Amino acid sequence: MENSEMAKKITLLDRVLLLVTGVLAAYQVGFGIRSLGFIPEISYAVAFGVLLIAGLLIIILGFEILDSPMVVVVATIIPLSMSLGLVAQFYQSWLGPFAVFVALSFLVILITRFVGGKGIKVIAIIIGHGISGMIIFLVPLLLSFSGKTPGLFSFVGVGGALIGIGGSLLSFLKMGKPILSKNTILTILPGLLMIMMICFLVGFSALAN
Amino acid sequence: MKSGQTNPQFPLKLASIRQKYWPLIKSLQTGLLLITGLAGYMSSRCPVSHIPTLLSLTGSLFLAISGSTVLNMWFDRDIDAIMERSKKRPLPTGLVQPGEALTLGLAISVLGVGWALILDPIYGTIVFAGLFFDMIVYTVWLKRRTAWSIVWGGISGGMPILAGRALGLGHIDWIGIALAASVLFWIPTHIMTFNIRYLDDYNRARVPTFASLYGVDTTRKIIAASSVLATIFMGLSSYGVGLTIGYTRILAVLSGGLLILALYSAIKPSEKLNFGLFKFASIYMLSSMLLISA
Numbered sequence: 482m483e484n485s486e487m488a489k490k491i492t493l494l495d496r497v498l499l500l501v502t503g504v505l506a507a508y509q510v511g512f513g514i515r516s517l518g519f520i521p522e523i524s525y526a527v528a529f530g531v532l533l534i535a536g537l538l539i540i541i542l543g544f545e546i547l548d549s550p551m552v553v554v555v556a557t558i559i560p561l562s563m564s565l566g567l568v569a570q571f572y573q574s575w576l577g578p579f580a581v582f583v584a585l586s587f588l589v590i591l592i593t594r595f596v597g598g599k600g601i602k603v604i605a606i607i608i609g610h611g612i613s614g615m616i617i618f619l620v621p622l623l624l625s626f627s628g629k630t631p632g633l634f635s636f637v638g639v640g641g642a643l644i645g646i647g648g649s650l651l652s653f654l655k656m657g658k659p660i661l662s663k664n665t666i667l668t669i670l671p672g673l674l675m676i677m678m679i680c681f682l683v684g685f686s687a688l689a690n
Numbered sequence: 691m692k693s694g695q696t697n698p699q700f701p702l703k704l705a706s707i708r709q710k711y712w713p714l715i716k717s718l719q720t721g722l723l724l725i726t727g728l729a730g731y732m733s734s735r736c737p738v739s740h741i742p743t744l745l746s747l748t749g750s751l752f753l754a755i756s757g758s759t760v761l762n763m764w765f766d767r768d769i770d771a772i773m774e775r776s777k778k779r780p781l782p783t784g785l786v787q788p789g790e791a792l793t794l795g796l797a798i799s800v801l802g803v804g805w806a807l808i809l810d811p812i813y814g815t816i817v818f819a820g821l822f823f824d825m826i827v828y829t830v831w832l833k834r835r836t837a838w839s840i841v842w843g844g845i846s847g848g849m850p851i852l853a854g855r856a857l858g859l860g861h862i863d864w865i866g867i868a869l870a871a872s873v874l875f876w877i878p879t880h881i882m883t884f885n886i887r888y889l890d891d892y893n894r895a896r897v898p899t900f901a902s903l904y905g906v907d908t909t910r911k912i913i914a915a916s917s918v919l920a921t922i923f924m925g926l927s928s929y930g931v932g933l934t935i936g937y938t939r940i941l942a943v944l945s946g947g948l949l950i951l952a953l954y955s956a957i958k959p960s961e962k963l964n965f966g967l968f969k970f971a972s973i974y975m976l977s978s979m980l981l982i983s984a
Contacts, residue, residue: 507940507943510939510940510943511936511937511940512936515936526939526943529943530939530943530946530947533943533944533947534943534944534946537947537970537973538947538951538966538970541965541969541970541973542962542963542965542966545962546966551954
């Protein structure tokens with residue numbers, strides 16, 4: 482266990498919020514991302530699929546599962562695959578280089594979980610989360626404000642900001658450099674995930690209409 | 691008591707009967723198997739247009755599965771009294787007498803199988819086969835002799851979904867067999883994680899398990915291999931049923947979750963992860979059944 486502080490006990494409210502998040506994520510995997518193209522659909526399905534499985538595992542095992550060293554890796558898959566989906570959908574000419582960046586980021590974050598000092602781990606997280614987080618946050622806002630997508634698509638950007646906050650809080654907690662106390666993070670996490678999921682749902686449904 | 695008046699003791703009496711006998715049917719396990727039967731039926735008859743058949747399927751399967759479970763409880767009451775996790779069940783505590791349980795188990799089994807046979811001979815025969823494999827082959831014959839009895843337990847567990855589909859179609863097809871195989875291979879994920887969790891209990895009761903025979907590490911690898919097979923057969927069944935792409939994607943995500951959890955549990959085992967796998971396997975089966983029914 483990398484963080485010695487005792488994990489907060491999961492409450493019924495936490496479980497309900499995570500269940501709602503899981504159901505919404507399942508809906509997104511199944512029906513919320515249709516007719517967007519093969520790579521965007523697969524990328525979004527991976528992101529929402531990881532959210533679904535992660536939500537179910539926290540419901541089953543409690544917040545103690547967040548003590549696993551794999552949490553940083555799992556928390557990275559979501560923004561990386563989501564940003565890959567956005568680039569594949571809206572900036573196809575950038576898809577090749579960005580796919581390389583996504584693959585390298587994932588590998589570096591995975592490898593630095595097992596080798597390397599704290600500094601390199603933090604740098605890998607900042608680059609991976611930072612760039613993909615900025616894409617999820619900025620691309621939907623820019624597209625919406627420029628009128629290229631419906632206005633509601635900007636909610637994906639809001640969801641991106643929330644997932645960026647959640648992912649960073651968890652990652653830095655796991656690094657032993659917490660931004661907020663562990664208890665505070667675990668108290669707000671289920672609500673944050675649910676609101677984020679609602680934002681994604683609203684944002685992507687705007688594309689379907 | 692005048693006619694039209696209700697006996698104020700009646701609800702209390704009902705509650706007392708429920709408290710006494712309901713634990714005998716292991717409602718969660720019975721409920722999950724019943725859901726597989728309904729899913730098997732709906733996989734061939736969706737949308738369901740013949741409600742009386744659906745209700746008869748529900749009633750007969752519920753009675754047959756419950757009857758089989760009560761008979762198991764009756765036969766295994768000596769084991770249950772030794773095992774920590776089961777010693778508070780109605781039979782070991784003396785809340786229900788063995789004769790009562792045997793009579794109840796036989797009565798509802800006969801009612802369930804009889805109802806099933808009247809409904810459809812093929813369906814009824816499969817329901818009977820499930821009860822026979824579970825009670826006679828698994829519980830009476832093999833459970834105390836070999837850890838491999840779980841295979842027969844798994845086969846009997848796959849019978850409700852095969853029966854449900856056969857009732858819908860009027861015959862047995864490869865999809866029904868694939869669905870039954872997915873349940874058969876899911877059962878080790880469910881039962882063996884349970885065996886590992888309560889290994890001391892099983893050893894004390896001298897019930898052979900894979901964990902006691904081949905060791906916990908090997909058992910975890912078998913669980914992982916079994917999960918792979920369960921997801922393959924579930925995928926095959928969903929293809930046969932003609933699941934839409936959306937539902938297939940959800941099933942793929944859940945299958946991926948089960949596989950990763952089983953593999954991770956084999957590579958980096960822990961008690962917590964083992965329990966998580968046990969619970970996730972139940973969620974997986976329930977969700978898969980809802981998806982193939984949709």
